[in-house]
Amino acid sequence: xxxxxxxxxxxxxxxxDETVAHRLVRHVGGQLGTVYGKGGKPSVLKNLKGxxxxxxxxxxxxxxxxxxxxxxxxxxxxEWLPRPAPxxxxxxxxxxxxxxxxxxAETLAGYLSIARNNVPADTxxxxxxxxxxxxxxxxxxxxxxxxxxxxxxxxxRQVGPAYVSRxxxxxDTTWRPQIxxxxxxxxxxxxxxxxxxxxxxxxxxxx
Numbered sequence: 001x002x003x004x005x006x007x008x009x010x011x012x013x014x015x016x017d018e019t020v021a022h023r024l025v026r027h028v029g030g031q032l033g034t035v036y037g038k039g040g041k042p043s044v045l046k047n048l049k050g051x052x053x054x055x056x057x058x059x060x061x062x063x064x065x066x067x068x069x070x071x072x073x074x075x076x077x078x079e080w081l082p083r084p085a086p087x088x089x090x091x092x093x094x095x096x097x098x099x100x101x102x103x104x105a106e107t108l109a110g111y112l113s114i115a116r117n118n119v120p121a122d123t124x125x126x127x128x129x130x131x132x133x134x135x136x137x138x139x140x141x142x143x144x145x146x147x148x149x150x151x152x153x154x155x156x157r158q159v160g161p162a163y164v165s166r167x168x169x170x171x172d173t174t175w176r177p178q179i180x181x182x183x184x185x186x187x188x189x190x191x192x193x194x195x196x197x198x199x200x201x202x203x204x205x206x207x
Contacts, residue, residue, distance in 0.1 A: 006030045006198045008059040008089075011037040011044050011051050017063050019168045020097045025061065027177045028195040032061075041065060048081055048090075055088025059197045062088065063190070066095045068127065073186055089197055091190040098129035100187040101171065102136075103180035111170045113142040124184050134159055 008030050010021045018035050025032040036051070037044045041064050051062050070076050073092040081090050093100060102108055105119035114136055126132050137149035137160070148162035160166075181188040 003201075006059055006201060007033040008061050008194070008197060009033045009054065010035045010061040010063070011047065012063050013041050013044055013065060014038055015164045016167050017065075017093075017097050019164075019171045020100065021061060021063055023171045023175065024177055024191060024194055028191060028198050030059070030194065030198045045080060052081060052083075052085045052088050052090075055085030058087060060085075060088040061194060061197070062090045063097070064092055065097070066092050066186075068095070087197065089190070089193040091193060092186060093190075094124045094184075094186040095127065096129040098133045099123040099126060100177075100180055100184050101167070101175060102129065102133060103182075103184040103187065104176050105183075106179075107174045107176060108136075108170070111174050112137055112145055113140045115139075122183070124186065130158065134163070 006029075008025050010018070010025075010032060012018050012021055012035060015038065018038060021035065022032050037047070044062065044064050048062065051060055054060055064080075066073050066076060073094050076092055077090060081088075084090050100123075102119055102123040105116060105121075109116040109119055118136060118139060120126060120132065123129060123132075134150055137145055140146050140149075145166070147160065148166050149160040151157040151160050177187065177191060181191055
């Protein structure tokens with residue numbers, strides 16, 4: 001009889017990050033449990049000590065973006081959480097999870113109805129991956145994509161009215177984490193960390 005999937009609690013910055021967390025945990029054969037945070041990075045970091053304490057006893061995945069003023073995710077991790085608990089996987093997306101999504105350029109281009117060569121080759125080098133992704137959507141041959149993902153003129157918003165819904169659809173149905181990880185080192189490390197949580201049910205260190 002197959003063992004039940006390992007349930008991993010999570011804390012993330014927002015809705016898009018939650019969608020990505022769901023997909024990654026499913027990708028490694030786990031099951032996402034309760035998701036905390038979703039109030040931005042300051043909220044996640046403020047409660048990081050509590051999440052880390054919980055990670056002493058059960059699997060946890062904490063995901064945040066890299067600060068604009070920082071160039072090194074490992075140094076940021078060491079500053080924000082110098083001693084991670086054995087069952088806590090604390091990962092930083094360089095610089096936003098949208099970089100991870102664009103790293104699977106073939107399927108993203110197909111979903112957005114744009115040319116494959118419009119998708120940047122090195123997505124982790126982008127300063128503003130979310131802005132880049134929205135600008136890719138502006139080029140879409142699909143009017144519905146443009147209307148959903150691109151902010152209305154004068155709205156003052158970064159993204160369109162159905163941006164999260166579109167990203168959720170893409171991540172759930174089309175995005176290939178294993179392909180994207182070949183071009184996004186921080187994603188590859190996140191997948192490896194989560195896989196260790198799932199494979200070591202007794203709580204090996206999720207570093």
